[in-house]
Amino acid sequence: MMLDSAAAAAQLAEVAAEIGRTVDVLVELDVGMRRTGVADADAAVTLAREVTEHAALRLAGIGFYPGHVRASVSEQGPSLAQVARQVDAALEALAHAGLPAETVSGGSTPAAWRMHEVTGLTEVRPGTYVYNDRVTAALGACEWDECALTVLATVVSTAVPGQAVIDAGSKTLGREPIDAARVGSALGAVESNAAAGGWGVLLDQPEVVVTRMSEEHGILDTSRSDWRPRVGEQVRVVPNHVCYVVALSDVVYGVRRDVVETRWPVAARGREEPSAVPAW
C-alpha cells in the first residue's frame, strides 16, 4: 500500500489491526506530477517514521509515479535525471535516519524503457504496455503493430458526405485526448497520426481518424482516404488510451489470426462497493 499522509497511515493501521494483518507500506514521493506524494526527502523521512509507529504497518520503502514524463522515449533524459535526483535524495535521507528502503517502486509505460536510469529502483510499474495504444505508439514506447487491443465496430451511417458513423462512441472508446504537442518528435508515420488528433484511428488505415463522438456514435473522417465505407461493414479502431477502453467493456476477446481463442471477463470495473455506502 502506497500513501502520503499520517492520516492515511493511521486509518490503514486501524483497519489492519481490526483484521489482524500486517500491511506493507510504501511512502509515496511526488517526483513532479503534483498529484499525490510527499514533496521531498525530509517529508519522506517524517512520514516513514510515523509509519513505523503503527504495529500493524511495516515500512517497506518508497514509491512514485512519474506520470508527468510524457515526452517521447528519446526525449525523456532530462525529466528522468530530475526524478533520479529526487529518488536518490530520499533514499539517502531514509538510510541516514536508519529507515533504509527495501522496495523502490516506480515507473510508467511511456518511461518503462528508461526507468533503469533511476538508480536504486527495484520495481517498475507500467500498465498500458499489456495492450499498448495510439498514445503509447506516438510516444515511441511501442511499435504500431504492437497495439494489441482494438475495438470492433460497425459502420451504421454514411448519410453525411465525407464521414462514416460507427457504433462505438465515447461510451466505448473513452474521450481520452492525444496531445500532439506533448508527443514531441516520435516515430514518423505515427507522429503525423498523432498530429491528426481525434479519439482513435483505424488499425488498417491510420489516416482515418475518429474526429467526433457522441455517447454511442463515433464519426470517422473519410475525406483524406480512398475508402468508401458501406453500412454494415466492420472496422477495428485503435483507441488513444486503452486502459479506459478496457474499463468500459464487459469482456476482452483474445483473437489469434481470425480465430477467437479466449474470452477474458473484465473483473475490476465499475465495482459496487456496498461497504462504502453506510457511511453516507
Next chain:
Amino acid sequence: MMLDSAAAAAQLAEVAAEIGRTVDVLVELDVGMRRTGVADADAAVTLAREVTEHAALRLAGIGFYPGHVRASVSEQGPSLAQVARQVDAALEALAHAGLPAETVSGGSTPAAWRMHEVTGLTEVRPGTYVYNDRVTAALGACEWDECALTVLATVVSTAVPGQAVIDAGSKTLGREPIDAARVGSALGAVESNAAAGGWGVLLDQPEVVVTRMSEEHGILDTSRSDWRPRVGEQVRVVPNHVCYVVALSDVVYGVRRDVVETRWPVAARGREEPSAVPAW
C-alpha cells in the same frame, strides 16, 4: 427503429423477416447536427419509399436528434426555428407523396422545454433529464438543486498544497467537458460555475472544481475555498455529464435524506455481445 439508409433498411428487413417480426421504422432527418440522418425532405421521401418496399418493415414516420442545439434555453429560438422549418418541409413532402408521418420523434434534454415550438412533434426524447447534471444546469434546463445524481468520493491525499485528491477520476466521472463558451448567458451562479471548467464540482461547494483527473484520481482545486479537507472525508461530486457516469457504474443508489432506500443495477452498460464476434 430509426435509420438513414436503404442499406440499413435492407439489413433490418432481412433480420425482421428471419425472426418473423414486423418492425416500425422512422426515417432519420439531419436537422443540423451533421452526425446521422438524411439531408433534406427529398431524401426523406426517397428513403421512406424504400422502407415501404420491405414487407417486414412498417413506415412509422420520421425522427431526429437536435444535438447541435446547445445554447441556454432562453437562446434556443433561432436554432429551433430552423429545425421546425426542416421538419415541416419533410412532413409536407411525405404527405404529398402519400406517405404521411404518424410519429414525429425528436428532442433532447437541453431543448426539452421548447420542443413544442417544432410543429407536428408527437414524441420528445430527452435522456439526461432523469438525473440532470452540471451541463444541464449551466444551460438553464434545470435548477442546481435538481441535479439528482452525485458521485460519493473520499479524500485520499492533501499532500500537494491547494488541492485535495479524491478516489474518483476519469473512470468514475468520465472526461466530459463543460464548454463555457457554448453555455451562453445561463443562470448567474451556475454560469460562473460553468466558466470554471473542469470535470465536475462539489454539490455543497460548487466553487470547488475537479480541475484534473487521472484514471483513479480526481484533483479538487481548493485554493478558492475556505474548506480544509481531511484525508478520509467524503464529498459528493456533481458530474458534468451524468449519462457517462451511469455507464461507468455497476449500481446507482437511491437516497432519500440520509437513508439508502434502493439500489438500481445498471443493466445496459459494457454489454457483451457475443453474437457480434463470429463475424470477425
